[in-house]
Amino acid sequence: MKALIKKELGHYLNNPFGYIVIILFAVFANFMFMKDVFVVGQVSMRQFFALLPWIAMIFVPAITMRALTEERRTNTMEILHTIPLTAAQIVMGKFIALVIVAMIALILTLGLPVSLNVLGAGSGSSLYLPEVLIAYVGVVLFFAMAISVSLFLSGGTNNQVVAFLLGALALFFLNVIGTDMINSLVPRAVEDVLTLLSPANQLDSFIKGVLDIRSIFYFISTTAIMLFLTIMDIEKRS
Amino acid sequence: MINLINVTKKFGEKKAVDSLSIEIKTGEVIGFLGVNGAGKTTTMRMITGVLKPSLGTVSIDGVDPIDHHIATAKKIGYLPENNPLYPDMKVSEYLHFIREVKKHGSYLEIAEKVGLSDMLDTKIETLSRGYRQRVGLAAALLGDPHILILDEPTSGLDPIEQDRIRALITELAKEKVIVFSTHILSEVEDIATRIIIINRGKKVFDGPKPKGKGAVEKLFKTKVLENEIKKDS
Numbered sequence: 001m002k003a004l005i006k007k008e009l010g011h012y013l014n015n016p017f018g019y020i021v022i023i024l025f026a027v028f029a030n031f032m033f034m035k036d037v038f039v040v041g042q043v044s045m046r047q048f049f050a051l052l053p054w055i056a057m058i059f060v061p062a063i064t065m066r067a068l069t070e071e072r073r074t075n076t077m078e079i080l081h082t083i084p085l086t087a088a089q090i091v092m093g094k095f096i097a098l099v100i101v102a103m104i105a106l107i108l109t110l111g112l113p114v115s116l117n118v119l120g121a122g123s124g125s126s127l128y129l130p131e132v133l134i135a136y137v138g139v140v141l142f143f144a145m146a147i148s149v150s151l152f153l154s155g156g157t158n159n160q161v162v163a164f165l166l167g168a169l170a171l172f173f174l175n176v177i178g179t180d181m182i183n184s185l186v187p188r189a190v191e192d193v194l195t196l197l198s199p200a201n202q203l204d205s206f207i208k209g210v211l212d213i214r215s216i217f218y219f220i221s222t223t224a225i226m227l228f229l230t231i232m233d234i235e236k237r238s
Numbered sequence: 239m240i241n242l243i244n245v246t247k248k249f250g251e252k253k254a255v256d257s258l259s260i261e262i263k264t265g266e267v268i269g270f271l272g273v274n275g276a277g278k279t280t281t282m283r284m285i286t287g288v289l290k291p292s293l294g295t296v297s298i299d300g301v302d303p304i305d306h307h308i309a310t311a312k313k314i315g316y317l318p319e320n321n322p323l324y325p326d327m328k329v330s331e332y333l334h335f336i337r338e339v340k341k342h343g344s345y346l347e348i349a350e351k352v353g354l355s356d357m358l359d360t361k362i363e364t365l366s367r368g369y370r371q372r373v374g375l376a377a378a379l380l381g382d383p384h385i386l387i388l389d390e391p392t393s394g395l396d397p398i399e400q401d402r403i404r405a406l407i408t409e410l411a412k413e414k415v416i417v418f419s420t421h422i423l424s425e426v427e428d429i430a431t432r433i434i435i436i437n438r439g440k441k442v443f444d445g446p447k448p449k450g451k452g453a454v455e456k457l458f459k460t461k462v463l464e465n466e467i468k469k470d471s
């Protein structure tokens with residue numbers, strides 16, 4: 001599986017497309033936060049982390065859209081099926097490589113907490129670093145879940161554009177459930193369920209610097225279920 | 239070694255392979271012949287575990303290639319039809335990847351064997367068809383598999399490249415079980431020890447290679463036509 005992870009990383013990092021997507025993510029994420037920093041006037045990263053699920057809606061499908069569709073389109077899936085790799089290893093190898101790519105993109109946002117601390121130094125404010133670290137942990141878990149959802153949906157098509165659109169739609173849906181707008185339209189019982197299922201709400205505890213075991217369980221179990229379904233789908237298709 | 243017992247493969251209502259039974263033993267070089275759409279590639283995909291039969295059983299050394307995928311994948315080197323490769327990888331990167339998965343052998347030795355030593359730093363997308371075929375063959379040879387399944391290994395190559403690949407297969411045939419499909423009947427005359435002809439998914443001939451120049455072509459045409467007439471009546 002290590003060999004497959006290295007190969008997958010090579011596809012993204014030895015390719016202009018990979019660099020463009022990562023840099024666009026970093027530029028957009030940094031800009032969307034920094035444009036309001038002086039207006040808000042607070043030394044806080046919470047707005048930034050709350051913004052990331054919406055940016056992930058485009059970034060994650062962009063990096064996952066080729067992972068399985070390209071293998072099917074070029075028939076290289078046939079090669080993967082005939083070398084000593086199980087379907088689970090194929091999926092996990094691609095998943096881990098994608099999470100690494102997402103983490104590289106997130107690393108490019110680490111300048112923000114540094115900048116905020118420098119900007120806030122003048123007024124005696126500073127970031128509470130453990131809160132920022134826990135928030136990043138939550139974001140990584142969110143991205144991993146988003147990647148697993150997008151990867152599963154891309155398995156049903158040979159077309160990268162369709163894979164991208166399916167992933168974006170699914171992540172949009174996941175971002176929207178549990179928002180106040182949707183909650184106001186549904187009965188109370190449904191509202192409670194949607195709040196529980198909403199990744200953005202689960203991420204909220206991390207953003208506030210709380211390592212909530214229920215949220216960790218939510219992200220890990222959702223990711224595991226989606227990866228399991230992807231593995232089953234690949235085995236069924238062969 | 240390779241055993242197919244009453245293997246049928248359906249795609250929807252269409253039978254691509256119909257009640258096929260074949261036994262292939264050590265030391266054999268099988269020329270697998272058939273017109274386009276006869277079921278050769280489907281059969282090869284079932285042998286390698288890419289496809290599951292709808293009916294019947296496939297076994298490699300007594301085990302199902304899908305249920306025991308890892309064990310059988312180590313025994314089989316497969317060159318698929320149209321030779322799918324990763325165009326953005328260099329030859330060395332691709333062979334290194336396959337070698338790391340198969341965990342056996344040296345990709346540099348194999349590259350030298352197939353004549354790729356000078357192309358290791360070249361991106362696959364810039365290679366000619368002949369060299370790409372050599373990359374596919376090198377990948378199939380990595381891990382020193384005992385069985386080689388080669389689906390049209392000389393398809394689309396110029397005559398000189400065809401001769402090179404044929405010479406390589408002839409050399410490999412001394413130590414491996416080889417099943418290769420081809421439309422070039424002279425290849426079968428040169429390399430195979432046994433011929434299997436399938437038509438419309440059914441086996442119409444299975445026996446030793448006939449002797450004499452042009453004998454394979456005559457046999458092929460006779461058997462295929464016989465089967466067509468039988469189907470029509």
